[in-house]
Amino acid sequence: MELRKDPLTRSWVMTGDDLPELAPRPETECRLCPGSPEQAKLQQISTRPSVQGGPWSARAVVHPGAVYHIEGRIDRRGEGIYDRMPNVGAHELLIENPKHDRQLWNAGDAEVEQFLLLVAQRIQDLKGDARFRYISVFKNFGPGSGQEFAHPNSQLTATTFIPRRVLYELRAGLDYYNQKERCVFCDILAQETAASTRIIEVRGDFVAACPYASRAPYETWILSRAHDSSFEHHALNHPQSMRDLAGLLRRTLQRIRTLTESFHMVLHTSPNKFHASASLGYWQTLDEDYHWHIEILPILAAKAKSYTFKEVYYSPVTPETAAARLREASVEI
């Protein structure tokens, strides 16, 4: 397996004839449930203490079908005009809850809070490895999402490159800052809060909203009103605020689930500052110009094919309508 760079879009593509099968496979017994013999074989990385009577609250293990491997040097090699490198990185499974049926939308806020703190800890730890430029945390849930395990889980990858979409955001954030000396995300939040048409819910310092140019129907972002470029910095320095984020995340997923079961969710946080990038002005203003957030992209099965229309995102529901429907969806307190 190796990574190849597309010289036109600068995206990295993983390829190889030995890629593990990514499709969900039937499981007779859940291999992530505590007590299962399969679970005991997984390589443990970090565990958060129990909060509601279980053996633990959230746990990181090495992904049993890891597509990145921690050992090795990053040899970027040229092949004529092309670039390639080995798939060095980390691939972890973040088990959100020891109980098989307690997902982020039906677990207690204290449990979700522990999961968020595990995420922050893992990102901080992996940023200590100078080889890794970016740590991605994401969740795929439901049919058509690429979900691999039935047990409540998210995944983490540490990569030697920055994923393309994050790079777009970093460049746009830097350009905006260079022009206005303000964070574009803080400005968006201020305008959205004043207009309120695309706001779904505010809880403590956190806001759930449908972005102005949503890529998919009911696309929802969660942002913090307190500016911070890095989620892990925010979470570990203000752990008490994670209870509000947990509650807002739980309720937002409940709202989305009134419309569809399936979704992708991704956390966008700052890249590893060990690597200074010339094209991004050596990230001197990264702490000021970037702002962490969570993006949720619901998957509406019937509409899946129409999202891209001649390479332009096409969303048949405006974010104003989406926010209004999500606001009115019934959720638990």
Ligand SMILES: [Zn+2]
């Ligand atoms: Zn399970």
Ligand SMILES: [Zn+2]
């Ligand atoms: Zn900001």
Ligand SMILES: [Zn+2]
């Ligand atoms: Zn983003």
